[in-house]
Amino acid sequence: MAKKSIYKTEKGKQLIQNNYSELLSDWVQPCKQQFIKTQLGDTFVLESGKVDAPAIILLHGSGSNSAMWMADAKILSEFYHVFAVDIVGECGKSAETRLPFKNNSYSDWLLEVINHLNISSTAIISNSLGGWIGLDFAIKFPERMNKLVLIATAGITNIRLKTVFWIIITSLSGQKGFDKLNQIVYGELEIDQQSLTFANLVRQHYVPRTDALPRFSNEQLQQIKCPVLFIGGENDCFYVSEKTAKRLEQNIENAKTLVLKNSGHVVVNQINTIIPFLKN
Incomplete structure (x- = not known):
């Protein structure tokens, strides 16, 4: 586990944390x-x-x-007991500890959290890295899972090399590179000012992980028994959604997939698809 800070400076950390705290003032009450x-x-x-x-x-x-999850949590909270968890090692309020992707570390961490919350069985709604953790948890602890929603998930197909290229360009090109990468990540989706401000703070002050997420084998995916819903954009810059959908359908018996037209890695406004899946 890395011991050095995931932020470039202490001042940068505080700027990100303050921004996050301001956003949370609008969380559903x-x-x-x-x-x-x-x-x-x-x-x-x-x-x-x-x-x-x-x-x-x-x-x-x-x-x-x-x-x-701000907008989705407001709707989900009308029907469910909702727990939004900040992943350790990311730019939320959890510990800066970055866990290895191997050796069950993330699944063991999530199990501890769920046990502390006295949750016997849960549904998980997850995005990208969160999707990788959700898949890993469903494989390791199937008895604690009843539904899994994967949005633009990692762990099924390899990352696109052209995105790695643009991330490198961004780090070298300042604001111009950042704007180009945003265009690639968000696609045709209009970026609201709050999201843009946070993304800019992350670019300036946060140190992202550079180690690749492992890809799950067919044998591992076949161990998942709970119903799975995958939603991805056809223009996802990180992963090929059509290939992700195909692998999930081939290896998980209860998998349902949806590839959205004219959508990129950032997928929004899908709660009306997710809730019927959870209730079914």
């Missing part, structure tokens, strides 16, 4: 904010919704935090 102590790092969790309803865990993507 009532909301409980808590830190859970785990052997792999303190974990920040936002809890909202109906306490006697089925549990849902929300897992964000890399270089992000639970603020990405």
Whole structure:
């Protein structure tokens, strides 16, 4: 586990954390904010919704935090007991500890969190890196999972090399490169000012992970028994959604997939597809 900070400077860390705190002031109310102590790092969790309803865990993507679920959480909280979890080692409020992708580290961490929350079985809605963690958890602890939603998930196909190229260009080209990368990541989606401000802060002050996420084997995917819903954009700059959908359908018996036209890696406004899947 890396011990050095995931931020370039302490001032940069505070700028990102302050921005995040401001965003959370708009989270659905009532909301409980808590830190859970785990052997792999303190974990920040936002809890909202109906306490006697089925549990849902929300897992964000890399270089992000639970603020990405703001709009979805407001709707989900009408029907479910919602827990948005900041992944350790990312730019939320959880510990800066970066876990290895091997040796069950993320699954063990998530299991500790779920046990602390007294959740016996849960659905997971996940994005990108969060999708990789959700898949890994469904493989390792199938008895604790009842549904899995994967949005633009990692772990099924290899990352596109052209995106790696543009990430390198961005690091060398300042604002111009950043604008170009945003165009690639968001596609035709209009970027709101809050998202743009946060993305700019992350670019300036956050140190992203550079190690590749392992790809799950067919044998591993075939161990997943819960129903799975995949939603991806046809123009996803990181992963080929059509290939992701095909592998999931071929290896998971209860997999349903949806590839969205004119959509990139950032997928929004799909809650009306997700809720019927959760309720079915």
